[in-house]
Amino acid sequence: MNDIIIIGGGIIGAFIAHDLSRYKLKITLLEKDNDVANETTMANSAIIHTGYDPKDGSLKADLNVEGHRLYPQICKDLEVPYQQIGAYIVAFNDEDEKNLAILKQRAIARNIPYEELTPEQFLIVEPLLNPQIKKVLSFPTTAIIDPMQTCAALIDVAITNGVDVRLNQEVISITDTTDGYLVNTQDHSYATRYVINCAGINSAKVARMIGDDSFDITYRKGEYYVLDKKASYLTKHIIYPCPSKMGKGVLIVPTIHHNILLGPTAFDVEKDDDVATSITGLQEVRQKAQKIIPNIPFDLVIRTFAGLRAKGSTDDFIIYENNQHSHFINVAGIDSPGIASAPAISRYVINNFFHDLQLKENYTIKRRGYYHFDALDEASKARLIAHEPKFGHIICRCEKISEQEIIDCIHRPLVPRTLKAIKKRLRPGMGRCQGGFCAPLIIKIIAKELNIPEDQVCYDAYESKILCYESKGDDHE
Ligand SMILES: Cc1cc2nc3c(=O)[nH]c(=O)nc-3n(C[C@H](O)[C@H](O)[C@H](O)COP(=O)(O)OP(=O)(O)OC[C@H]3O[C@@H](n4cnc5c(N)ncnc54)[C@H](O)[C@@H]3O)c2cc1C
Structure with missing residues (x-):
């Protein structure tokens, strides 16, 4: 009998497995794919946002601010890269300037460092940006990571501490039993006292396996171009337009490995495996990115890709214990800023739904990084x-x-x-x-x-x- 089954090996399941692995618990993580970090955690902008964007009073706001605070030490312990490169949000018109004022108020209320720059100040630092930009809000503590490497490192620590990670195990049904749950995959059944549903875009489907249809997930696709490292001269900072209802807009993002990402778009799609890029999507990226940096060397594109955001029906992270099926915890609707919030989401789950946990005598929080x-x-x-x-x-x-x-x-x-x-x-x-x-x-x-x-x-x-x-x-x- 397991104490806990975690469903899903993305960044959320990985953080929860890593953090719970220090306690005296029998934990199994089930992942349907042949590897961890194989869905949304693999295809995103990889930004550790500071937390100025989510609405006041939302879980996203609290957990993003807290997650951003936790990352540097975690990345140090895991020996995975973390780089604080800073972000600029650029305003082109009066409407954008009004939005910047809201973001500034949130930054003040949440104690997030920021700076206001005039176009003159800003063009000295980033001379290739559009000179028509009217105002810039700088968030110097914004960082970037490698979510795939971080996820694999978290899982390595979890396994070292005794978590059983089973790949190629797709959860297809769940039975509520007298003393817990039977979690069924295509070829095994796992008995457990607790279930933590971290199945990303499939999290509503997993919740429905115990009859919980209290939330929905829509799939919001984001498409990107990847530019060769030769284009790294374009910008040293993450450059955002002003955010809108559909998200943060098309960004220009230096990656931790010195490529440049252009994207993402934000279109709702029907299918949970629709990660194809499209001519219209990429044209939109091209046109919006060129508004920020007019001379982008598109001959240096080496790849395009797309990821799906798990957009929850409450417009916030959906984290709760089902009140009819106790010990069944949904961690759903984890769209952006899910990477940035992940360490805090894990703490929130452990602090709210688990009590009287006992630490193991021996556990590790460190692992040796890869050679470079x-x-x-x-x-x-x-x-x-x-x-x-x-x-x-x-x-x-x-x-x-x-x-x-x-x-x-x-x-x-x-x-x-x-x-x-x-x-x-x-x-x-x-x-x-x-x-x-x-x-x-x-x-x-x-x-x-x-x-x-x-x-x-x-x-x-x-x-x-x-x-x-x-x-x-x-x-x-
Ligand atoms: C375009 C885009 C840009 C983004 N940019 C950022 C950003 O810059 N910063 C940021 O903080 N966030 C960003 N995000 C959001 C972030 O990527 C997600 O919040 C995060 O990756 C979600 O992690 P997860 O573990 O919940 O989901 P996933 O990574 O999708 O993991 C879920 C796992 O569950 C597994 N699974 C599903 N169903 C089953 C089943 N039935 N049985 C077993 N396993 C199952 C899947 O295979 C998958 O591995 C972005 C997202 C997108 C799409």
């Missing part, structure tokens, strides 16, 4: 190569990632078994050639390290086999 061979000075590189020559064998030439870094990444508590899982943690395949050169080499490394045939290595889901047959054999000439 390319970032080292020459003497340190030489030392590492002398210790392990595979550090000197570069596999991904765009991102400059060595064989030993990939091997080290594979031998972690949550073993990345697919090409995409390695890509999400270490970035081979995220560069200019998008994996054209390194993919076959990584397949060989995964196969060797996991002792499986090369043709069993998948890109992502189990069906996504990469090697189907020998293209140069006698049978296929």
Whole structure:
């Protein structure tokens, strides 16, 4: 019998698993995909907002401010990147200026550092921005992270502390039993006292498995362009237009890995797997981004992608224990600022719904970060190569990632078994050639390290086999 089943291995399930893993509890996390951070946590702007945007009195406002405060120490403990680069919100007209005034009032009330800049002051720092901008509100403590790496790191700590993480386990039904719940996947049943539903865009479907239809989730798609690192000269800060009813608008965001993101759009879609980009969506991004920075080098686009926001029907995070089915906790409607709020959401869940928890005698909150061979000075590189020559064998030439870094990444508590899982943690395949050169080499490394045939290595889901047959054999000439 489990004490707790967590459904969903996105940033929310990962934080809750990580934070609860220090207590004397038997916890299992069920994730339907072949890896964690495979849905919304994989496709977003990765900004740790400071918390000026959510409406007064909302859970979003409180948890965003608190989450932003918690992140630096957590990222330090996990040895994952966190960079405070600051954000500028730009106003083009009187209407925008009125909106800036509201954001400024919220910042004052929430004790969030801000600064007002004139166009002259601002264009000295960001000379490529549109000179028609009338006013700027600066939020210097806004930060960026790598949500996929952070999620995997949280899960690694949770596993080290004893959480059982089961991938490829899609929850399809839940039965309320006398002493708890039976959570059923396609091939297993898990008995548990508590259920925490962190199923992202599927969270309303999971709630309905126990007959709870008190909230709905709509899927609000956001499309992006990714620019090559060569475009990093465009801006050093995150640049936002003034937010509207549909969200924060199309942004220009430097990523923690020195690419530039342009996006996202905000369109409601019907299907929970509709993450296709579209000509209309990308044209909108292009036009809105060019309003902020007129000369964007679109020839440096290396990728487009889209993510789905789980938009809750209450227009706020939906976090409660079901009053007819006790110990069933929904953590739903976690759209933006869900990444920024995640550590505080986890604390909120633990403080409100769990009592008298006992700490384990031994647990960890730290984990060793991945190697960043390319970032080292020459003497340190030489030392590492002398210790392990595979550090000197570069596999991904765009991102400059060595064989030993990939091997080290594979031998972690949550073993990345697919090409995409390695890509999400270490970035081979995220560069200019998008994996054209390194993919076959990584397949060989995964196969060797996991002792499986090369043709069993998948890109992502189990069906996504990469090697189907020998293209140069006698049978296929
Ligand atoms: C375009 C866009 C931009 C955004 N930008 C930002 C930003 O800059 N800053 C910010 O703070 N927030 C941002 N967000 C919001 C943020 O990405 C989300 O709030 C956050 O990722 C939600 O995490 P989650 O764990 O709730 O959901 P997810 O990451 O989707 O995780 C849910 C998990 O549950 C699993 N699951 C679903 N159904 C089942 C089932 N039946 N059985 C088992 N497992 C299941 C899924 O496979 C998935 O892994 C953005 C979102 C989008 C879409």
